[in-house]
Amino acid sequence: MTAFWTLQVLNALQHAALLFLIAAGLSVSFGLMGFVNLAHGALYMLGAFIGISVAAQTGFWVALIAAPLAVSAIGALLYLCLLGRVARLGPMPQVLVSFGLVFIATELVRIVWGDIPLVLDPSAALAGRVDLAGATYPVYRLFVICIGAAMAAALWLGVNRTNLGAALRASVENPGMARAIGIRTERMFLLVFTLGAGLAGLGGVVAAPITAANPGMAVSALIPALIVTVIGGMGNIAGAALGALIVAGIEVFGAVLFPAASAVLIYAALAVALIWRPEGLLVAKGAR
Amino acid sequence: MKARHRPRDRCCGRSMMLDVIDLTAAYGHAQVLHGLSLRLEAGRIHSLLGRNGAGKTTTLRRIMGLLPHQQGRILFAGDEITGWPTPRIARAGIGYVPEGREVFTALTVRENLTLAGRIGSGDWTIDRVMQQFPGLHPRLDAPAAVLSGGEQQMLSVARALMTSPRLLLLDEPSEGLSVQMTAVLRDVLVALRDQGMTILLVEQDVGLATKLADDVTLMSRGRHCWAGTAAEFAQAAGVRRRYLGA
Numbered sequence: 001m002t003a004f005w006t007l008q009v010l011n012a013l014q015h016a017a018l019l020f021l022i023a024a025g026l027s028v029s030f031g032l033m034g035f036v037n038l039a040h041g042a043l044y045m046l047g048a049f050i051g052i053s054v055a056a057q058t059g060f061w062v063a064l065i066a067a068p069l070a071v072s073a074i075g076a077l078l079y080l081c082l083l084g085r086v087a088r089l090g091p092m093p094q095v096l097v098s099f100g101l102v103f104i105a106t107e108l109v110r111i112v113w114g115d116i117p118l119v120l121d122p123s124a125a126l127a128g129r130v131d132l133a134g135a136t137y138p139v140y141r142l143f144v145i146c147i148g149a150a151m152a153a154a155l156w157l158g159v160n161r162t163n164l165g166a167a168l169r170a171s172v173e174n175p176g177m178a179r180a181i182g183i184r185t186e187r188m189f190l191l192v193f194t195l196g197a198g199l200a201g202l203g204g205v206v207a208a209p210i211t212a213a214n215p216g217m218a219v220s221a222l223i224p225a226l227i228v229t230v231i232g233g234m235g236n237i238a239g240a241a242l243g244a245l246i247v248a249g250i251e252v253f254g255a256v257l258f259p260a261a262s263a264v265l266i267y268a269a270l271a272v273a274l275i276w277r278p279e280g281l282l283v284a285k286g287a288r
Numbered sequence: 289m290k291a292r293h294r295p296r297d298r299c300c301g302r303s304m305m306l307d308v309i310d311l312t313a314a315y316g317h318a319q320v321l322h323g324l325s326l327r328l329e330a331g332r333i334h335s336l337l338g339r340n341g342a343g344k345t346t347t348l349r350r351i352m353g354l355l356p357h358q359q360g361r362i363l364f365a366g367d368e369i370t371g372w373p374t375p376r377i378a379r380a381g382i383g384y385v386p387e388g389r390e391v392f393t394a395l396t397v398r399e400n401l402t403l404a405g406r407i408g409s410g411d412w413t414i415d416r417v418m419q420q421f422p423g424l425h426p427r428l429d430a431p432a433a434v435l436s437g438g439e440q441q442m443l444s445v446a447r448a449l450m451t452s453p454r455l456l457l458l459d460e461p462s463e464g465l466s467v468q469m470t471a472v473l474r475d476v477l478v479a480l481r482d483q484g485m486t487i488l489l490v491e492q493d494v495g496l497a498t499k500l501a502d503d504v505t506l507m508s509r510g511r512h513c514w515a516g517t518a519a520e521f522a523q524a525a526g527v528r529r530r531y532l533g534a
Binding site for chain 1: 354375392394395400402403404406447451
């Protein structure tokens with residue numbers, strides 16, 4: 001019985017790791033620019049498909065690095081050409097344009113990679129299972145948990161312990177005053193957007209061996225990531241991590257304990273969060 | 289390519305630090321400045337006085353590039369900075385202490401200062417600003433959110449100094465300060481002026497503003513209506529009564 005619950009905890013952690021990678025960029029660009037970037041789901045999907053193509057040529061480890069870099073570049077290009085302008089126009093243009101990009105990306109993926117779900121084979125070093133507290137668990141999924149935890153720690157340190165992170169926090173709290181002490185907030189926006197895109201791309205390529213890549217994943221990944229952002233509070237890494245743990249916990253344990261209600265539980269949690277703390281559990285100080 | 293203007297850089301033998309010409313500004317549809325002109329000589333404290341709503345805060349925000357450019361020109365040390373983005377204006381050497389302090393509460397005192405110091409020429413270090421505001425020294429690693437209002441005001445001035453400005457804009461710096469804190473602030477401003485800094489002071493406390501000032505500009509309803517030296521202002525009882533009710 002212990003083994004069963006160990007497995008569920010590990011499943012929840014692994015699911016949370018993926019959710020965190022997608023939600024981190026969404027949350028920070030939300031907090032910094034007030035930008036609801038629905039195209040984030042498409043960047044996640046592109047990470048998976050680009051990763052699969054690169055892995056077919058050069059192997060898993062190269063794909064693990066190359067896919068996030070490629071998606072960062074795509075994100076930066078999108079920001080410079082289109083989304084950076086749209087970000088200034090308010091919520092409605094943001095939602096329309098970024099969701100339009102989801103449709104375009106989905107069709108492009110259909111044309112290039114087809115409709116059949118594709119699976120990525122992880123490196124042989126990550127194959128197999130290990131024994132943990134009486135349960136056996138796939139090594140690859142442990143690897144995903146480690147990547148999520150390492151990224152969360154690195155981002156937290158970067159935001160809270162570096163000069164660049166201080167500039168980012170200042171820009172989230174009071175963009176006008178940040179500019180008045182010489183911080184070029186537009187560069188900050190581009191940097192955050194590019195980094196967030198890279199994280200979504202990493203999420204995509206890491207998820208590809210677990211959930212086969214398919215053109216529907218842009219939308220299916222977006223919804224839980226938005227819920228993570230709303231529950232956790234926008235604009236901060238700790239909030240995205242906490243939100244990811246809560247949403248993953250509800251999804252995994254909900255499916256075990258209340259299978260009949262499992263599909264609606266995260267929406268119920270969203271409703272509760274919106275009533276109880278509409279600003280999110282952890283809010284970046286001063287963020288509006 | 290706009291011709292770079294260097295007009296009247298040395299007027300009457302004194303050098304101009306800031307020359308604001310026929311400036312307008314609005315918040316949305318509400319026009320607040322209707323053609324303000326303002327001239328600051330280098331190395332002096334200049335008080336901008338006027339009743340509530342005259343447009344004093346708007347003037348400072350507009351100089352800092354925090355409001356959209358409309359009409360008029362702004363020359364800083366002979367350079368045309370009209371329409372420049374705010375970070376560029378800050379980097380050119382204008383420090384800003386906004387109304388209500390606006391310190392970054394998510395950051396520590398030290399982070400507030402270090403961040404501003406990144407664009408400084410290095411003239412101002414944390415050690416040097418701590419000499420001006422020794423009261424902040426024990427709070428260096430505290431979050432700015434836990435400082436008292438007076439300490440936050442000191443931090444706001446210290447933060448502006450870290451950008452190594454040639455011109456310092458201060459908006460209501462004495463607001464909410466105790467008598468002792470106000471005295472500290474006054475001494476700091478005088479010391480800065482004596483080191484050659486130019487200061488533009490918006491201050492509700494007319495007594496403090498005139499005591500500190502070398503020059504005074506009065507504004508009313510978005511326009512300048514009187515300008516002169518502090519000594520001339522002291523003589524101009526009629527002007528004071530009419531525009532300040534004092």
